[in-house]
Amino acid sequence: PTGSVQAKSASALPDEQMPLPYRTGFTQAPVLKPYAVSRNPDDYEKKINYYSVTQVAATASILPNKNLLTQILGYNGIFPGPTIRVERGTKAYLRVRNQMPATDPRAGHLLYSSTHLHGSASLPQFDGYASDIVHTRFAKDYEYPNDQPARTLWYHDHAVHNTAPNVYSGLVGQYHMHDDLERGLLPQGRFDVAVTISDAMFAENGELGYDDNDQSGVYGDVILVNGRPWPVMQVQRRIYRFRLLNGCVSRSFRLRLDTGDPVLMVATDGGLMPRSQEVSQWRHASGERYEILIDFRNYQPGQRIQLMNLSNDNNVDYNHTDKIMAFDVVDSPVDTSDPTWNTLPIELDPGNEVMALKSSDALIRRHFRLKRDDRTNMWTIDGQTWADVVASNYQRIVANPELNSTEIWEFENSSGGWFHPMHVHLVDFKIIGGENRANYAYEQGPKDVVYVGEGETAHLLMKFGPHRGRYMIHCHNLPHEDHDMMVQFRVGTAALEPSENDPMKAGP
Ligand code: C2O
């Protein structure tokens, strides 16, 4: 078991109103169209896409009883927010307008926001730095270089001390970056499926409930996939690609198919793995993305395959959190127009730069202890919190790697009862084992979140670039992040130039 808190609250919905598994259809968020496209003046061969989203309070019909509506916060009023789809090398500008009410109608806090594109090596002033907040009726333009290998990214709110309630209320969306290598290997279009998994609890009137169990974790008893409870998707007898994002505030999963058949893992947080891995189950924590192929060719029409969860955070005995979604195999003709319909690739990105890093290249090894402070009850990284960063006027750092240098970072979870999905901004890393921790097949790809289980120490190898500046390190269990398990590092030992991307100074 991970976690020692017995969650107090679950949905207060009467039994007959409670959503049940596999009664809703599967949907995906719409793809966001750029409102303008221009040539990139720095490289006339390339383009710039201009996008805009507006953060608003809205109502959603999540529950099967259509009279029970749920207030959410959403990018363009929907949960999850629209999917952004870009080509590697095409720069993107995203204007985020904060049109939310000044205070959260449910939680009562101020609804300022900061938008982070998780998985992007953005400049600091565009990275959604927690304290770089945008108040109601203001907007901010974010610039995303999209120079990294193809991957599944996601954008979400990162506002200091309010990230958990804001993400829980719906401020989440997927962002897909494509490139030629990925396109040649993996299913595209309608066979390339976004799956954002989250959990929620509901009050009797249909509104979201919220309980972070003394700032330790929010555990909903209803599993949502793309904002709908336990949906069923109809599938043809072919290979599909699923981009699985754990968008839960706290809950982690151990996923598997109920058939016992393995899935083919093809990509991790930072994109394609060097080679695909057959995996029959995997831990999947908040913030992590795993792309899998499921081969439906050998199943019979009419057969139902379930995606199941074997883990039960905090020993909460909730009824149906062992189920995520189901696939119903249909008897319709199979779309074979693309070779990926029946190809299970073995070699993917054998030359991946992150996975080619060698421990012997690392000049510095740093060790961080993850722990709850007994006196203040705050979650800490090496005894430090975001409050220490703020008190230092955003100067305090826990590491200062040189630009383009390689280091080994160790995260040690020595405090009993909790796991911490640790996220390092800016870089992708290679997990090189650790203590009390296996080298899992499903982690043999570039990552930006590492699951650090109870009693485990994870060792990460990473190269710091492509630019200098200050970036956050935090736990992706969001109540931990908010209270106050977040610190920062700075790439580049020389003082930053004024022009050089200070997150707490205005960008260009
Ligand atoms: Cu997905 Cu710093 O966050």
Ligand code: CU
């Ligand atoms: Cu991130």
Ligand code: CU
């Ligand atoms: Cu944590």
